[in-house]
Structure formats: structure tokens, C-alpha cells
Amino acid sequence: MNETDQGSVKPGRPEAIKAVPVRHPGRWAGVAVIAVLAAMLGHAIATNPAINWTVIGDTLTNPTIIHGIWVTLELTALSMLMGVVGGVLLAIMRLSANPVLSATAWVYIWIFRGTPVLVQLVFWNSIGALWPKLSIGIPFGPEFWSENSNTLIPVFTAALLGLGLNEAAYMAEIVRAGIQSVDEGQTEAAHALGMSRAATMRRIVLPQAMRVIIPPTGNETISMLKTTSLVQVIALVELFTAGHDIYARTFQTIPVLIAVSMYYLLMTSILTVGQYYIERHYARGANRTLPPTPIERLARLFRGKPVPPAKSDVVTGAEGGGHV
Amino acid sequence: MSDLIKPQDTAHPMVRSEAVHKSYGLVEVLKGIDLEVKQGEVFCLVGPSGSGKSTFLRCINHLEKVNGGRLYVDGELVGYREKGDRLYELKDREVALKRRDIGMVFQRFNLFPHMTALENVVEAPVQVKKESKSDARERGMQLLERVGLAEKAKSYPAQLSGGQQQRVAIARALAMKPKLMLFDEPTSALDPELVGEVLDVMRGLAEEGMTMIVVTHEMGFAREVGDALVFMDGGVVVESGHPREVLTNPQHERTRAFLSKVL
Numbered sequence: 001m002n003e004t005d006q007g008s009v010k011p012g013r014p015e016a017i018k019a020v021p022v023r024h025p026g027r028w029a030g031v032a033v034i035a036v037l038a039a040m041l042g043h044a045i046a047t048n049p050a051i052n053w054t055v056i057g058d059t060l061t062n063p064t065i066i067h068g069i070w071v072t073l074e075l076t077a078l079s080m081l082m083g084v085v086g087g088v089l090l091a092i093m094r095l096s097a098n099p100v101l102s103a104t105a106w107v108y109i110w111i112f113r114g115t116p117v118l119v120q121l122v123f124w125n126s127i128g129a130l131w132p133k134l135s136i137g138i139p140f141g142p143e144f145w146s147e148n149s150n151t152l153i154p155v156f157t158a159a160l161l162g163l164g165l166n167e168a169a170y171m172a173e174i175v176r177a178g179i180q181s182v183d184e185g186q187t188e189a190a191h192a193l194g195m196s197r198a199a200t201m202r203r204i205v206l207p208q209a210m211r212v213i214i215p216p217t218g219n220e221t222i223s224m225l226k227t228t229s230l231v232q233v234i235a236l237v238e239l240f241t242a243g244h245d246i247y248a249r250t251f252q253t254i255p256v257l258i259a260v261s262m263y264y265l266l267m268t269s270i271l272t273v274g275q276y277y278i279e280r281h282y283a284r285g286a287n288r289t290l291p292p293t294p295i296e297r298l299a300r301l302f303r304g305k306p307v308p309p310a311k312s313d314v315v316t317g318a319e320g321g322g323h324v
Numbered sequence: 325m326s327d328l329i330k331p332q333d334t335a336h337p338m339v340r341s342e343a344v345h346k347s348y349g350l351v352e353v354l355k356g357i358d359l360e361v362k363q364g365e366v367f368c369l370v371g372p373s374g375s376g377k378s379t380f381l382r383c384i385n386h387l388e389k390v391n392g393g394r395l396y397v398d399g400e401l402v403g404y405r406e407k408g409d410r411l412y413e414l415k416d417r418e419v420a421l422k423r424r425d426i427g428m429v430f431q432r433f434n435l436f437p438h439m440t441a442l443e444n445v446v447e448a449p450v451q452v453k454k455e456s457k458s459d460a461r462e463r464g465m466q467l468l469e470r471v472g473l474a475e476k477a478k479s480y481p482a483q484l485s486g487g488q489q490q491r492v493a494i495a496r497a498l499a500m501k502p503k504l505m506l507f508d509e510p511t512s513a514l515d516p517e518l519v520g521e522v523l524d525v526m527r528g529l530a531e532e533g534m535t536m537i538v539v540t541h542e543m544g545f546a547r548e549v550g551d552a553l554v555f556m557d558g559g560v561v562v563e564s565g566h567p568r569e570v571l572t573n574p575q576h577e578r579t580r581a582f583l584s585k586v587l
């Protein structure tokens with residue numbers, strides 16, 4: 001656009017456009033309304049004696065709460081790991097030409113997606129009532145090894161089984177959609193080169209499926225972080241249960257919940273940033289140029305990156321910055 | 325004219341097709357294909373859309389299963405083992421082993437978009453043949469150089485033009501050191517000005533004595549480079565012979581009708 005034109009009147013760069021940008025009065029009205037509402041809410045919170053800031057501060061540093069955070073993180077990480085690994089296996093089984101494998105995966109997903117995760121948590125925790133002893137041996141034959149169910153499946157393991165096995169059913173559908181989004185020509189090209197089914201899946205199909213798999217997996221992880229609070233029903237103390245135990249004693253329900261929510265928000269924010277970078281990694285080759293990272297964007301802003309000349313001459317009006 | 329079908333005495337042919345049938349459900353796509361591709365030959369396959377050219381090509385490296393007849397590549401039956409008068413299906417692993425020796429180039433390139441040009445070329449030698457990464461990269465660079473794309477080694481397919489992508493795809497197939505190359509309309513998805521650069525690479529391959537089966541609508545290429553040409557229609561071979569002969573003096577009405585449209 002800025003190239004010198006053969007037939008232009010003046011030699012050199014044509015004069016940059018000077019124009020008054022479109023005004024957005026509606027946006028400013030919106031900002032005003034939101035500012036008033038925010039001020040009202042701020043006032044209501046700051047002057048409400050039920051919101052005891054000292055209690056919030058104390059709760060934030062309470063060792064039980066801190067320990068609860070670790071349990072929440074551990075549960076989230078391990079059950080998502082189970083979910084992703086299990087989901088990939090189930091998705092591959094489901095798409096397999098072998099009818100036994102695909103039917104098995106179908107039934108698994110049917111059961112684990114079709115019943116509440118709360119029920120599954122309680123189920124795994126009470127499995128001792130169903131089979132007091134778990135053993136390895138030949139069915140109806142001799143036993144080689146056996147163990148008391150309650151010893152074998154402590155509360156934490158029961159929580160993991162409940163959350164992880166349930167998650168695998170959801171992840172299976174996400175991974176399946178990802179695999180099916182990859183062009184068939186890719187599999188064909190890999191097979192034509194003599195690659196095995198397994199290598200084709202691992203090297204060619206899954207890396208491309210990742211672009212479709214990651215955004216919903218990010219959602220699942222954030223959702224899992226919060227779902228871990230359900231393990232309260234089997235009396236495992238994670239972040240929410242830790243808070244619950246405190247306000248059950250002190251009756252400071254709202255301040256404790258505010259403190260707990262701050263931690264949940266902090267953790268989900270960190271996960272969101274992580275997701276951004278993973279998505280960027282798997283965008284390799286899909287976009288001609290990778291989008292800049294937020295840090296690069298900031299750096300560009302401060303370096304005063306060469307702005308197109310046409311733009312620098314625009315009369316800067318009401319709009320100033322980027323998106324509000 | 326149809327001397328193609330006569331068996332050769334000296335060496336066995338690279339591909340021999342005897343009454344090959346293929347159907348999808350009730351639709352019969354190949355209705356008995358008989359032909360023979362000699363070693364070192366550039367064999368052109370032409371015919372109208374839907375005549376079964378791609379299907380036949382895909383049968384040769386067993387991307388499709390043949391329903392009837394016999395198909396031999398380099399003297400070995402494709403997809404089956406013959407013992408007595410029984411056929412045994414090959415295992416996936418055995419099929420994959422045979423595909424190593426057959427390169428295939430697709431109309432829509434099918435490069436791996438998450439890998440650079442060089443990674444595309446290196447992938448199969450490393451994964452399939454277990455070549456060392458450094459050897460494979462060295463040879464990969466030579467192949468890219470040969471198709472004139474050494475400076476694009478680090479580019480992703482999305483950053484390359486169609487003609488460049490197809491040349492990378494050829495390099496990728498050559499990296500497995502195939503004894504037979506299959507081309508399925510390699511220039512049909514390209515802008516006219518990019519067709520030449522791909523045909524040049526193919527011409528070079530032909531000069532080096534590579535056995536090639538080329539499905540194409542580029543009659544100029546067929547006439548100039550081809551050693552044999554088969555005209556297919558409706559799942560059968562209608563006419564075959566030397567390209568110059570068939571193209572200038574077609575014997576069948578259907579061949580004449582087709583050629584009048586594409587020439």
C-alpha cells in the first residue's frame with residue numbers, strides 16, 4: 001500500500017491518510033454504568049461487617065488451607081493424568097477396527113459418563129462393602145495374593161479412581177474428536193511410507209489432533225480443579241473441605257469462602273496461562289507465523305515497534321487503547 | 325499395440341496386474357485390469373474422472389485391498405502370500421515392509437503440516453528404517469537440494485507454494501529409496517505456472533531410470549517422457565501402447581473422445 005506508484009503526482013511516499021476515527025459513544029456509556037455498579041459493590045463489601053478482612057487474611061495463611069491446596073493440586077494433576085492417558089487409550093480403542101476393543105470402550109464411556117461423579121467417588125470409597133477382600137488369582141481357582149479392600153484403597157486412592165476414571169470417559173470423546181479432525185490423507189501418506197499404525201498415530205495423527213484436543217482439555221483441567229471439592233463426601237481434606245472445616249467451627253462462612261475462592265482463582269489463572277503456551281506450541285506449522293506471546297506483545301508495546309506510518313498520523317480520538 | 329501384456333523373458337516386470345478386480349460394496353470400480361510395467365519404465369495412466377486410476381494405483385501399495393485377480397510388484401504378490409492354491413492375508417507389519425519400497429506422491433501433497441520440509445523427508449527413514457538422525461538429515465538435505473529446495477529445509481508446508489510442497493513430497497518419497505514410484509495426478513492441484521517445476525523433477529527421475537507409474541492429464545509429459553501409456557475407462561483398460569502412438573493415432577472411439585477433450 002505504501003509503495004511508490006509509477007503514476008503518482010509526487011515522487012516518493014504518498015501522503016499518509018489523515019482521518020478522524022469512528023467514535024464509540026455507546027462504549028463510554030457502558031463504562032460509566034459499569035463504574036457506578038462496581039463502586040456500589042465495592043462500598044457494600046468494604047462496609048459490611050460480616051466480611052471480616054482479618055479472618056480472610058488469617059484463612060489465607062492457615063496451614064490446613066495451605067495443605068488443602070496441595071491436596072487439590074495433587075488430585076487435579078493425577079486425575080487429569082489418568083484422564084488423558086485413559087482417554088487416549090479409550091479413543092484409540094473406540095476407533096479401532098477390532099469390534100471387541102471398540103465395544104469395550106463404548107461400554108466404559110457409557111457407564112462412566114452416564115453416572116454422577118459423586119456416585120462414583122462414594123462407590124470407590126465404599127468398595128470394601130462390596131468386596132471386603134481384593135485378590136489376584138485364577139477365577140474360581142487358587143488365590144495368589146489378597147488384601148483388605150480398605151487398606152488397599154485408602155481415601156486418596158478412592159478419590160483418584162473416582163475422578164480419574166470418570167475424566168477418562170470425557171477425555172476419550174475429546175481425543176476421538178481430535179483424531180477424527182485430522183485429514184485422512186495424513187494417515188495414507190504415512191502408511192504409504194511404510195509407517196506402522198502405531199507410529200502413524202504417535203508421530204503423525206496425535207500431534208496434529210492436539211490442536212483440537214488442547215482447548216477442551218484446558219477446560220477439563222480447570223473444571224477438575226474445582227470438581228476435586230466433591231471429595232468432601234468421602235472426607236478427604238482438600239482446599240474446599242479445609243475451608244469448610246474452619247467455618248463449621250467458627251461460623252465465619254463468607255470470609256473463609258472468599259479466601260478459598262481467591263486460591264481457586266489464582267490456580268485457574270495459572271492454568272489458563274499454561275494452556276496458552278501449550279496451544280501455541282502445537283500451532284507449529286498450522287499458522288504461517290506464530291502469534292506473539294503476551295511477553296513479546298508487552299515488549300513490542302514498550303519498544304515502540306515501527307508502527308505503520310498511515311496509522312501514526314491518524315488523529316487519535318476517543319478510542320485511545322485497544323479493546324476495553 | 326498391446327505388446328504390454330506379453331511377459332518379458334529377461335527380468336520380471338516391476339508390476340504385473342492379472343484381471344484385477346476391486347469393488348466398494350456393490351459398485352465394481354476395477355473390472356479386470358491386465359497390464360505390465362517393466363523395470364525402469366515411465367508408465368502413464370490416463371482416463372476420465374472416476375475411471376478407477378487412483379483406485380488401481382492405491383491397490384499397488386495395498387492402500388486398497390484387491391477383491392479378485394492377482395497383482396504382483398517386483399515378482400511378489402501384493403497383500404497376500406500364496407501357498408499351494410490358498411491365499412493368506414499378510415499381517416499389517418508385512419504390508420508395511422513392502423510399502424517401504426514403493427514411493428507415492430499424492431494430488432494434494434499430504435505433507436505433514438506440523439513438520440518442516442526437512443523433518444518431513446527425514447521422518448520415515450528414521451522411524452521406519454531406523455537410520456541414524458544425522459545420516460537421515462544429511463541425505464534429506466541432499467534430496468531437498470536435488471528438488472531445488474535446500475534453502476527451504478526449515479520451512480513448514482504452509483509456508484511453501486504448491487509446487488514447492490509437491491517437490492518436498494517427492495523428496496520425502498525418495499528418501500525411502502523406493503524401487504517404484506507412484507504419482508497420482510501430481511500436478512492437478514497446481515497453478516499452471518507451477519506445473520513445470522514438478523514435471524522437471526519427475527523428468528530427472530525418469531532419466532535416472534526410476535520405474536514410475538504416473539496418473540496424469542499432462543499429455544505433453546506423457547508423450548515426451550512416457551515409455552508406455554494406458555487409457556482406462558469405466559474400470560477397464562481400453563487401449564494401450566506407446567504414448568506417441570496412442571496419443572496421435574487412437575484406435576478406440578472412447579479414447580478419441582477423451583483425448584479430444586484434454587489435448
Ligand SMILES: Nc1ncnc2c1ncn2[C@@H]1O[C@H](COP(=O)(O)OP(=O)(O)OP(=O)(O)O)[C@@H](O)[C@H]1O
Binds near residue numbers: 348373378379380
Ligand atoms: N472409498 C470409496 N468408497 C466408495 N466408492 C469409491 C471409493 N473410492 C473411490 N470410489 C469410487 O470409485 C470410482 C473410481 O474412483 P477413482 O478415484 O479411482 O477414480 P479416478 O480415475 O482416480 O478419478 P479422478 O480422475 O477423478 O481422480 C469412482 O466412481 C468413485 O466414486
Ligand SMILES: [Mg+2]
Binds near residue numbers: 377509
Ligand atoms: Mg484419482
